[in-house]
Amino acid sequence: MQKRIFLWFFLLIGISTAAPAQEKKTSGNPVFPGWYADPEAAVFGKTYWIYPTYSAKYNQQVFLDAFSSPDLVNWTKHERILDTSSIKWAWRAMWAPAIVKKDGRYFLFFGANDIQNDSAKGGIGVAVADKPEGPFRDHIGKPLIDKFYNGAQPIDQFVFRDSDNQYYIIYGGWRHCNIARLNKDFTALEPFSDGTTFRSITPEGYVEGPFMFKKDGKYYFMWSEGGWTGPNYQVAYAIGDSPFGPFKRIGTVLKQDPLVATGAGHHSVINVPGTDEWYIVYHRRPLGETDGNHRVVCIDKMVFNEKGEIEPVKITFEGVAPRLIK
Incomplete structure (x- = not known):
């Protein structure tokens, strides 16, 4: 009788008598639940971050979530770090965030509205926050890039910091890719020495x-x-001697495996600080899924051969082992 009373007491106060769950040995793929795509991976301090597109119909893509992890395995969701309520000119299709830390602040570049011509309102915007989890607010109150230059739709932006601390924005849909120089406070673009602002680097x-x-x-x-x-x-790559190329296609890095997943693409890359360990973060479509927006975020190992070429990535269900940042 006394034993039953104790069991009833433990159940009442919510204390489990079961053994604790075992720690995850690998991240598994996908690394977190939900339909997400176009993941931008970053490292801030000793924390890994992933900023993806919320994968849904365009009119439902009105916000961005973020995910953080100490080890690439256990992820915490940060909801609605940015949404259209804080970006007055954006109303749908918020895509492919790119994140940069500069001067103690975090700048989130994003595409919005899926514009189809130069008269449409939208393009690539910039938001800013004091913390990587936001909340982010509009940085300039208008798109940074809102026209088609060299045939490139203003979407799918990435910000690259070169060794001389010059920041470039690299972007483009519709089979065209441009590179442009960002000014010091990310409020505008600066022309190159020849007077042009956008250079095509389309491979x-x-x-x-x-x-x-x-x-x-x-x-x-x-x-x-x-x-x-x-x-x-799929994902392909080239190697150049400068951010402007020329870039000649070398080969395919990432593609579907009919036994694992389809539509593997739109990726980013993490280099664990202080190491030569590299990981590719990407989206793919689970087997059997026919809805175009049913995409999930995954991580797999990326390695280089002796020539410095990227070896084809094997996509897995296991993902990667825990990796703390020292």
């Missing part, structure tokens, strides 16, 4: 989703190819 096969990083003195330029709703979506 063969480019469709959208540009990403750039520097390794061993070389500039690695990566992009997505194929149609985003189809199984042939």
